[in-house]
Amino acid sequence: MAEPLSDTPAAWPRDALLARLRAAREWDIAIIGGGATGLGVALDAAVRGFSVVLVESRDFAEGTSSRATKLVHGGVRYLAQGNVALVREALHERAALLANAPHVATPLPFVMPAYHWWERPFYGTGLKMYDALAGRRGLGGTEWLGAARTRELLPGVNAQGLHGGVRYWDGQFDDARLAVLLARTAASRGALVVNHCAATGLLREAGQVRGVHLRDAETGEALTLRARCVVNATGVWVDAVRDMDREPDAPPRAPMVAPSQGVHLVVDRHFLPGRHALLVPKTADGRVLFAVPWLGKVILGTTDTPRDAVSAEPRPLPEEVAFILGESARVLARAPQRADVRSAWVGLRPLVKPPDDDGPTQALSREHTVLVGRSGLVTVTGGKWTTYRAMAEDVLARCMARGLLPQRAAGATATLPLLGAAPGLPVAEPPGEHLYGSEAAALRALPGATHWLWRDGAGGLSEAMVRFAARHEMARSVADVLARRCRLLFLDAAEAERLAPAVAAILADELGHAVDTEAFVALARSYQRLP
Numbered sequence: 001m002a003e004p005l006s007d008t009p010a011a012w013p014r015d016a017l018l019a020r021l022r023a024a025r026e027w028d029i030a031i032i033g034g035g036a037t038g039l040g041v042a043l044d045a046a047v048r049g050f051s052v053v054l055v056e057s058r059d060f061a062e063g064t065s066s067r068a069t070k071l072v073h074g075g076v077r078y079l080a081q082g083n084v085a086l087v088r089e090a091l092h093e094r095a096a097l098l099a100n101a102p103h104v105a106t107p108l109p110f111v112m113p114a115y116h117w118w119e120r121p122f123y124g125t126g127l128k129m130y131d132a133l134a135g136r137r138g139l140g141g142t143e144w145l146g147a148a149r150t151r152e153l154l155p156g157v158n159a160q161g162l163h164g165g166v167r168y169w170d171g172q173f174d175d176a177r178l179a180v181l182l183a184r185t186a187a188s189r190g191a192l193v194v195n196h197c198a199a200t201g202l203l204r205e206a207g208q209v210r211g212v213h214l215r216d217a218e219t220g221e222a223l224t225l226r227a228r229c230v231v232n233a234t235g236v237w238v239d240a241v242r243d244m245d246r247e248p249d250a251p252p253r254a255p256m257v258a259p260s261q262g263v264h265l266v267v268d269r270h271f272l273p274g275r276h277a278l279l280v281p282k283t284a285d286g287r288v289l290f291a292v293p294w295l296g297k298v299i300l301g302t303t304d305t306p307r308d309a310v311s312a313e314p315r316p317l318p319e320e321v322a323f324i325l326g327e328s329a330r331v332l333a334r335a336p337q338r339a340d341v342r343s344a345w346v347g348l349r350p351l352v353k354p355p356d357d358d359g360p361t362q363a364l365s366r367e368h369t370v371l372v373g374r375s376g377l378v379t380v381t382g383g384k385w386t387t388y389r390a391m392a393e394d395v396l397a398r399c400m401a402r403g404l405l406p407q408r409a410a411g412a413t414a415t416l417p418l419l420g421a422a423p424g425l426p427v428a429e430p431p432g433e434h435l436y437g438s439e440a441a442a443l444r445a446l447p448g449a450t451h452w453l454w455r456d457g458a459g460g461l462s463e464a465m466v467r468f469a470a471r472h473e474m475a476r477s478v479a480d481v482l483a484r485r486c487r488l489l490f491l492d493a494a495e496a497e498r499l500a501p502a503v504a505a506i507l508a509d510e511l512g513h514a515v516d517t518e519a520f521v522a523l524a525r526s527y528q529r530l531p
């Protein structure tokens with residue numbers, strides 16, 4: 001295979017980003033929230049030639065978008081509900097994502113073990129339909145497997161009472177790295193994207209939203225920017241931003257989102273060796289459970305538990321941990337114990353209940369919801385990572401239909417490669433230079449390319465990767481590096497805690513000021529603790 005062309009990544013010094021934020025001007029579109037949804041809108045709008053600014057109160061993907069099960073999927077379960085259009089769209093998006101970001105998103109084979117005679121024909125037939133819907137975008141055909149072949153493909157499976165299985169294909173990805181790539185690709189197209197900068201209020205004139213008040217989280221500096229169109233893409237936090245859009249004496253708005261949490265437990269690869277993921281389509285209480293090889297470890301999950309409060313760092317409940325370990329014990333030959341868990345992390349799903357106080361412009365659109373308030377504030381939430389690009393097109397279509405932006409044709413992002421796009425290793429393999437795609441040559445040119453802070457197989461975390469994160473990926477803290485540029489916090493929280501001082505020292509050298517480890521150490525300890 002030919003060596004991919006080497007790309008020279010741009011640097012985004014924070015001073016320069018903030019100077020652009022301070023400039024007196026009007027932007028076409030301002031986006032609040034730097035998760036999958038907001039970043040997708042920023043990239044699409046920038047590619048269409050709009051002037052774009054995006055602010056994220058913490059780090060890119062620090063909310064739900066770094067806490068997914070990491071599947072690029074069509075959603076087999078929607079097929080069971082007969083929602084063919086939704087599955088077809090997601091399969092289309094699956095193909096686009098795997099093509100446009102092949103360094104961080106790759107195909108993944110799944111095996112569904114069958115312990116009852118009817119499971120193979122029942123699930124296999126559904127999955128054949130899934131293949132048919134994918135058509136030429138399919139990743140591999142569904143196959144019925146005998147018991148011996150199932151054991152061969154899933155060496156860690158519980159063989160007792162095993163009838164056989166079904167193999168099918170979907171994709172998987174590194175969610176936070178994809179988010180950072182979206183941010184950087186949008187920036188390379190002229191968008192101003194700034195992390196660690198929160199929206200604190202909306203600039204309203206004559207009942208219309210005309211801009212956003214901001215606070216730089218690092219200095220506390222207050223800023224205001226003006227925009228023709230403001231998009232609220234804050235995931236489970238959308239209601240707090242909608243509340244900023246309230247007339248001074250109006251009562252609080254009915255909430256639009258009901259959060260529900262999903263827990264993941266990470267264990268070593270020897271619990272599920274091989275390159276196949278395992279899917280239990282129906283657990284004892286009717287849920288779905290995945291065991292997914294990811295970056296050298298195995299992710300077990302997830303749950304779906306309604307929560308009243310929206311926390312930045314939700315923690316698992318005892319019954320959620322018991323459910324995941326209990327169900328894993330039924331399908332894995334070696335049952336993981338509490339002490340085997342290397343990291344436990346939780347994401348909040350924004351389940352949408354559209355309120356009726358925003359006038360007739362509200363629309364329920366497929367899995368996600370786009371709502372345009374009377375003030376012109378555009379709110380988008382729900383959906384899934386896999387369909388972020390299609391959601392962005394929907395959001396911009398609504399902005400244009402409402403006259404907030406001039407009409408410009410959609411579709412350019414469907415075939416737009418993200419920065420560094422080049423075929424790499426499967427995402428299931430330990431993290432390493434391959435995740436940088438065609439930017440790997442630039443990474444290797446930085447100081448410390450062979451100084452490994454942590455090693456896993458041929459990969460790990462090098463000093464150069466920390467420097468790359470600071471110079472080119474807008475990382476500002478130890479957590480930005482160890483949780484989202486490199487995923488060590490999610491893979492092995494104790495190891496991440498151990499690395500914190502070394503990462504802080506390299507960051508301090510790059511950023512020119514002292515970098516704290518205290519908050520990260522507390523966070524890493526909480527990821528190691530089970531209730």
Ligand SMILES: Cc1cc2nc3c(=O)[nH]c(=O)nc-3n(C[C@H](O)[C@H](O)[C@H](O)COP(=O)(O)OP(=O)(O)OC[C@H]3O[C@@H](n4cnc5c(N)ncnc54)[C@H](O)[C@@H]3O)c2cc1C
Pocket residue numbers: 032033034035036037038055056057058059060061062063064065066067068069070071072073197198199200233234235236237241261262263302346347348349381382383384385386387
């Ligand atoms: C447990 C779980 C598993 C999942 N698994 C998958 C999967 O395998 N595949 C898949 O396709 N999808 C999956 N999803 C869905 C997917 O993760 C979400 O749909 C997606 O990440 C939502 O992105 P978002 O940008 O809307 O929200 P978020 O990622 O939460 O982004 C919102 C951002 O807004 C920021 N923000 C909040 N307030 C402000 C403010 N005032 N100013 C500035 N910024 C602000 C937050 O810090 C946050 O970063 C999963 C979801 C969960 C919960």
